Amino acid sequence: MKLKLLILGVFLGAFSMQAQEYFPKNDGVKTRNTNYTVFKNAKIHVDPQTLINNGMFAVKDGKITSVGKSINIPKNSIVIDLRGKEVYPSFIDLYSDFGIPKPKRAEGGNGPQYDASREGYYWNDHIRPETDAVSHFNFDSKEAEKYHKAGFGVVNTHVPDGIVRGTGMLVALTPEVSEGDRILNDKSSQYFSFDKSVQSRQSYPTSIMGTMALIRQTYLDAEWYSKGNADNKDLALEAFNNNKDLVQIFTSDNLLNELRADKLGDEFGVQYVILGSGNEYQRLDKIKASNATYIVPLKFPEAYDVEDPYLTGYLSLEEMREWNQAPANLKMLSDNKVPFTITTNSIDAEKDFKSNLIKAVEYGLSKEAALAALTTIPAKTIGQADKLGVIKEGAWANFLITSGDYFDKETTLYENWIQGEKKVLENMDITNITxxxxxxxxxxxxxxxxxxxxxxxxxxxxxxxxxxxxxxxxxxxxxxxxxxxxxxxxxxxxxxxxxxxxxxxxxxxxxxxxxxxxxxxxxxxxxxxxxxxxxxxxxxxxxxx
Amino acid sequence: MPVTYPNIAYGFKDKPKQENILFKNATVWTSEEEGVLENTDVLVKNGEISRIGQDLNAGGAQVVDATGKHLTAGIIDEHSHLAASDINEAGHNSSAEVNMEDVVDPTDIGIYRDLAGGVTTIQLLHGSANPIGGRSAILKLKWGESAEDLIFEQAPPFIKFALGENVKQSNWSGNRFPQTRMGVEQVFVDYFSQARAYETEKNKGGEDFRKDLEMETLVEILNGERFVTSHSYIQSEINMLMKVAEQFDFNINTFTHILEGYKVADKMKEHGVGASTFSDWWAYKYEVNDAIPYNASIMNDVGITVAINSDDGEMSRRLNQEAAKSVKYGGMSEEDAWKMVTINPAKLLHVDDLVGSIKTGKQADLVLWNNHPLSIYAKPEKTMIEGVVYFDIERDEQMRKQIREERNQLIGQMLKAKNNGVKTQPVTKKEKQHVHCDLLEEVQ
Missing domain, CATH: 2.40.128 (Lipocalin)
Incomplete structure (x- = not known):
C-alpha cells in the first residue's frame, strides 16, 4: 500500500511539472516549449540571508526547477553564463492600483445626500466590499515597465475607493503573456481606508470617528446578517462575510490613523496589515505593540529652501525635523523588529525608488532587512511564502540580474525575469569599452x-x-x-x-x-x-x- | 536629530517621571470647605496628595519652596476641542455611535499651551452639528503620551447634545431634518422612543437581535449610565430639553454655553442640571444676543453647580482670568470664582472624588502659580498631573533655547543640502486652525 502511494506521488509530481493545455489553436500547429533555461556562474541571493557564490539554477515553465552550487543541466537547456553578475528575487509591492482605472467621481447635486445611491447593498455607499479588483483590471504595460525598471515582479492591486474597498488581486507584471497567466490570486486581500468613495455623494460619515463607528457597525451587521436575520438581500454584507478570511489591509496616510486602524482591528479580532505613512518612528512603542505588519512608503520629504529668513520663520520645527529624521524610519522599524514591507506608492517607482532605498540603507537599514522587506516579508504577508520572493525550487521564476550589489549606486539592473519571461532593461552582454x-x-x-x-x-x-x-x-x-x-x-x-x-x-x-x-x-x-x-x-x- | 514626544517643538526627549514633591509654605487654594490656607505645606507622593499641613516632613521628597506662591488644583475645562483630529460627524442628525476617544490627537501643541495655563483635565466634546452629537473623551493633558494614555480612565461616559442654530442648519441651506426648533425636540423624542424599543428587543435576548452602536449609547443615557452635556443658548430650548429628559425619566447633566441660563436658573436647579458657561463671550450670532456677564454669578447664587469653560484653545489657557471676571460681575467671592474652574467642573464631570481640589488622597493634579491665581499677572511655574510635572517654567526656558539651536542646525543642514544641488521645496505658510464646536471639516 505504501508503495502504491509512493507511485501515485511520483505520478502527481510528474503531472504538476507541466499542466495540460486546453486552449485550441487555429493559426498553426501546437507547439510546446519544454526547454530549460539554466543560469550558471551567478552570485545567487536565494533569500535575504542565503547566498550562493558561483551558483546555478534552472527555469522551466515559469518556475524555478532547481538551484544550487552545481545542478544537472538537462539536455534541452539554454545555458546563460552570468559570470560576475548577481541574481536577486524580484520585488513585491503590496500596495498599488496598478491596471485599475481611476474611479469615476459622482456628479454633484444640490445639497448633501443622506441616503445611499445603491439598492441591494449596505445602507452606506462607502462600504463596498463587493468591489473586486479583477473585474476592473487591465494590464498596463507602460506602468508595468516602470515597475520592471525598479525591480518589481509582482504587485497587489485594488480599486482605491471607499472605506471598505473590496478585494485586491495579486498580479505578476509579466510582459507578453495573457491575463490568465499573470493573475496569481484574484482575491488576495480586502482593503479598508479612512476615505469615502468618490463614486457616491452620501454624506455619512464626514469624520474619522464616524468612519470608525461605521466600520464597527459593519462588522456587527455582517455577523448578524450571516445568521440569516435580515429580510432583505445585502450584497455588500454578503461580500464582506466572504472576504473575511482574506488578508485585511488598512490604508492610512498618517501615524494617528495607523494606530486607530489597529485599535479597530483589535475590537473585532482582526489583525490588519497597515499601509503606513513613513512616520512610524515617531511612536515606535505603539507601532510595535500593534503587532501589525506595515507597508511603508519610501517617500522622504524634500529639504526646504531656507534662503529667505522671513519665510523660514513660517517653517515649523516639526517639518524641518521630518526632513532630517524620516529616512531613518525603516532602520528604526527594523531595529525594533517591526515587520514591514516597502511600497512604491506615493513615489515615482522608476525615478526615486532605488535612490530612496539606498538613502534608507545609508541611514542604517541593513541590506538584508531591505531585501526582506521587498521579497520574503511581502510574500509571507500575502500568503505566498516559498512561491514568491525567493529563488528556490518550485518558486516562480521571478528574479533580477544585476551587474553587482543591488545597493550600489553604480550597479546596473540588466534583466527582470518574471514567471520565466525575460524583460531586458539593459543589455548585459555589452562590452565595456571605456x-x-x-x-x-x-x-x-x-x-x-x-x-x-x-x-x-x-x-x-x-x-x-x-x-x-x-x-x-x-x-x-x-x-x-x-x-x-x-x-x-x-x-x-x-x-x-x-x-x-x-x-x-x-x-x-x-x-x-x-x-x-x-x-x-x-x-x-x-x-x-x-x-x-x-x-x-x-x-x-x-x-x- | 533625536525624536521627541510628541515629535514637534516642546516635545520631550525623555518623558517626565512621577516625582514626590513637598511644596513648602504655599498659599493653598483647596477648593474645599477649608478655603484658602496660608503658609501651608502639601506633600505629593506616588501621584497623590499625601498630606496637607504645617511643617511637613519631606521624607525623601524633593522640596519646592513655595513661599509667596499659590498652589491650586489643576484647572478643568468642561468644554474643549483641543487635541482632536476631527470635531463633527455631520452626516446624520444623530451620531451617538461616534466616540471622540477615537480621534484624540496627542500632538496638538494646544495641550502644552493649556498646561502652561494651568489646565490639567479637559472634556473633548463632539461639535454642535447634530441634536445628538457624539460621545466625549475626557482627557488628562499628559503631554508626550500617546492618544490612549491621555484618556481619563476613571471618568464616566458622556455625550454631547446640541440645540439651536447649528443643529437646524439655519446658517446655511440644509435639507436635513430638523429645520426648526420644534423639529429638534422631535428628533430627541424620536430617538429616545427608538432606544426604548431597542432595549425591549435586547432584553428579549433573541438570536436575531441586531446590536446597534447608536442605540446602545442612547440606552445608556436612558439608564443614567451616560451623562448628557448639551450645547444651549435660548431659554425655550433649555426648558424643552429638560422636559424631554423628564418625559423619558432621566436628567440632563450639564448645559454648556447656557448663555440664557440666568433666565431659567430656578427651573435648572429644580431639574438638577449643572451649567458650564462663558464669562463674557457673546454677540457672535443672533441666538446669543441676550447674554450677560452676570450669568455665572446669578446661576451660582441660585445654587446651580457652575463652571467656566473655553470652547476655544486660546481662551482655555487663561481660564483663571475668565473665572476672575465673575468677581467683578456679580460680586462672587474669590474662592467661589476659583471653584468654577476646578471643583465645579470636576463635579459636572463626576470626577470630583479624584480631582478638582487639594484634598488628601486625591490625584496630585496641581498648579504652582507665581501670583494670586485670579490675577492677570499669575503664571504657572509648575503644572503637575498625578505627580508628574508636565510644565515647568524653567524647563520651558531651556526648551526654547534648544529649539532655537535645533532650528539653526537644521537650517544650516538644509542650506548645505541646497548648495550641494539637492532639490528643495518652497516654504509655505500654514496657519493653525482655531477649533470651535461648529467646525465641520477635519482639523488641519
Whole structure:
C-alpha cells in the first residue's frame, strides 16, 4: 500500500511539472516549449540571508526547477553564463492600483445626500466590499515597465475607493503573456481606508470617528446578517462575510490613523496589515505593540529652501525635523523588529525608488532587512511564502540580474525575469569599452578617451593637445566614431566603425580590435550618412593603454 | 536629530517621571470647605496628595519652596476641542455611535499651551452639528503620551447634545431634518422612543437581535449610565430639553454655553442640571444676543453647580482670568470664582472624588502659580498631573533655547543640502486652525 502511494506521488509530481493545455489553436500547429533555461556562474541571493557564490539554477515553465552550487543541466537547456553578475528575487509591492482605472467621481447635486445611491447593498455607499479588483483590471504595460525598471515582479492591486474597498488581486507584471497567466490570486486581500468613495455623494460619515463607528457597525451587521436575520438581500454584507478570511489591509496616510486602524482591528479580532505613512518612528512603542505588519512608503520629504529668513520663520520645527529624521524610519522599524514591507506608492517607482532605498540603507537599514522587506516579508504577508520572493525550487521564476550589489549606486539592473519571461532593461552582454586609447589613422596619432556608463559611453579625442570634434555611438556592440578632420580648414570627416566582440576582450596584454575606416568627403548641409561619396576601407589598430 | 514626544517643538526627549514633591509654605487654594490656607505645606507622593499641613516632613521628597506662591488644583475645562483630529460627524442628525476617544490627537501643541495655563483635565466634546452629537473623551493633558494614555480612565461616559442654530442648519441651506426648533425636540423624542424599543428587543435576548452602536449609547443615557452635556443658548430650548429628559425619566447633566441660563436658573436647579458657561463671550450670532456677564454669578447664587469653560484653545489657557471676571460681575467671592474652574467642573464631570481640589488622597493634579491665581499677572511655574510635572517654567526656558539651536542646525543642514544641488521645496505658510464646536471639516 505504501508503495502504491509512493507511485501515485511520483505520478502527481510528474503531472504538476507541466499542466495540460486546453486552449485550441487555429493559426498553426501546437507547439510546446519544454526547454530549460539554466543560469550558471551567478552570485545567487536565494533569500535575504542565503547566498550562493558561483551558483546555478534552472527555469522551466515559469518556475524555478532547481538551484544550487552545481545542478544537472538537462539536455534541452539554454545555458546563460552570468559570470560576475548577481541574481536577486524580484520585488513585491503590496500596495498599488496598478491596471485599475481611476474611479469615476459622482456628479454633484444640490445639497448633501443622506441616503445611499445603491439598492441591494449596505445602507452606506462607502462600504463596498463587493468591489473586486479583477473585474476592473487591465494590464498596463507602460506602468508595468516602470515597475520592471525598479525591480518589481509582482504587485497587489485594488480599486482605491471607499472605506471598505473590496478585494485586491495579486498580479505578476509579466510582459507578453495573457491575463490568465499573470493573475496569481484574484482575491488576495480586502482593503479598508479612512476615505469615502468618490463614486457616491452620501454624506455619512464626514469624520474619522464616524468612519470608525461605521466600520464597527459593519462588522456587527455582517455577523448578524450571516445568521440569516435580515429580510432583505445585502450584497455588500454578503461580500464582506466572504472576504473575511482574506488578508485585511488598512490604508492610512498618517501615524494617528495607523494606530486607530489597529485599535479597530483589535475590537473585532482582526489583525490588519497597515499601509503606513513613513512616520512610524515617531511612536515606535505603539507601532510595535500593534503587532501589525506595515507597508511603508519610501517617500522622504524634500529639504526646504531656507534662503529667505522671513519665510523660514513660517517653517515649523516639526517639518524641518521630518526632513532630517524620516529616512531613518525603516532602520528604526527594523531595529525594533517591526515587520514591514516597502511600497512604491506615493513615489515615482522608476525615478526615486532605488535612490530612496539606498538613502534608507545609508541611514542604517541593513541590506538584508531591505531585501526582506521587498521579497520574503511581502510574500509571507500575502500568503505566498516559498512561491514568491525567493529563488528556490518550485518558486516562480521571478528574479533580477544585476551587474553587482543591488545597493550600489553604480550597479546596473540588466534583466527582470518574471514567471520565466525575460524583460531586458539593459543589455548585459555589452562590452565595456571605456578607457584610454592611442588611435592611429593614416599615420596620424590621436588620443581617444572613452568614459561614462558602459551602455552610454562618451568619447573625447585629442591630437597633440588640440581637441578634435567627435561623436561616439555604441549600440549592440557596434561602435561608430565620427571624427572631424584635424585640418580645420577642411570639412572632411573620418568615420570609424567597429564590431566589438563580446564578452570584453580586455586582458593583461595589449589588445586590439578591428575597425573599418571610412573616409568621408565634404559634408554639406545634409545628413552625414548620405554624404558618403568615396570610401576607402583600411584596417587600423587601436591600442589599449 | 533625536525624536521627541510628541515629535514637534516642546516635545520631550525623555518623558517626565512621577516625582514626590513637598511644596513648602504655599498659599493653598483647596477648593474645599477649608478655603484658602496660608503658609501651608502639601506633600505629593506616588501621584497623590499625601498630606496637607504645617511643617511637613519631606521624607525623601524633593522640596519646592513655595513661599509667596499659590498652589491650586489643576484647572478643568468642561468644554474643549483641543487635541482632536476631527470635531463633527455631520452626516446624520444623530451620531451617538461616534466616540471622540477615537480621534484624540496627542500632538496638538494646544495641550502644552493649556498646561502652561494651568489646565490639567479637559472634556473633548463632539461639535454642535447634530441634536445628538457624539460621545466625549475626557482627557488628562499628559503631554508626550500617546492618544490612549491621555484618556481619563476613571471618568464616566458622556455625550454631547446640541440645540439651536447649528443643529437646524439655519446658517446655511440644509435639507436635513430638523429645520426648526420644534423639529429638534422631535428628533430627541424620536430617538429616545427608538432606544426604548431597542432595549425591549435586547432584553428579549433573541438570536436575531441586531446590536446597534447608536442605540446602545442612547440606552445608556436612558439608564443614567451616560451623562448628557448639551450645547444651549435660548431659554425655550433649555426648558424643552429638560422636559424631554423628564418625559423619558432621566436628567440632563450639564448645559454648556447656557448663555440664557440666568433666565431659567430656578427651573435648572429644580431639574438638577449643572451649567458650564462663558464669562463674557457673546454677540457672535443672533441666538446669543441676550447674554450677560452676570450669568455665572446669578446661576451660582441660585445654587446651580457652575463652571467656566473655553470652547476655544486660546481662551482655555487663561481660564483663571475668565473665572476672575465673575468677581467683578456679580460680586462672587474669590474662592467661589476659583471653584468654577476646578471643583465645579470636576463635579459636572463626576470626577470630583479624584480631582478638582487639594484634598488628601486625591490625584496630585496641581498648579504652582507665581501670583494670586485670579490675577492677570499669575503664571504657572509648575503644572503637575498625578505627580508628574508636565510644565515647568524653567524647563520651558531651556526648551526654547534648544529649539532655537535645533532650528539653526537644521537650517544650516538644509542650506548645505541646497548648495550641494539637492532639490528643495518652497516654504509655505500654514496657519493653525482655531477649533470651535461648529467646525465641520477635519482639523488641519
Amino acid at each position: 578607457g584610454k586609447y592611442d588611435l592611429k589613422i593614416n599615420g596620424k596619432e590621436y588620443q581617444l578617451d572613452i568614459t561614462g556608463e558602459a551602455s552610454k559611453p562618451k568619447a573625447e579625442v585629442k591630437m597633440e593637445n588640440s581637441k578634435i570634434g567627435s561623436k561616439l555611438s555604441f549600440e549592440d556592440n557596434w561602435m561608430n566614431l565620427l571624427l572631424s578632420s584635424p585640418d580645420t580648414t577642411k570639412t572632411e570627416f573620418i568615420r570609424l566603425v567597429a564590431s566589438v566582440p563580446a564578452p570584453a576582450i580586455r586582458s593583461q596584454e595589449k589588445q586590439y580590435f578591428q575597425m573599418e575606416v571610412k573616409r568621408l568627403s565634404r559634408l554639406q548641409k545634409r545628413p552625414i550618412l548620405k554624404q558618403i561619396k568615396k570610401t576607402r576601407i583600411r584596417r587600423i589598430r587601436i591600442h589599449l593603454k
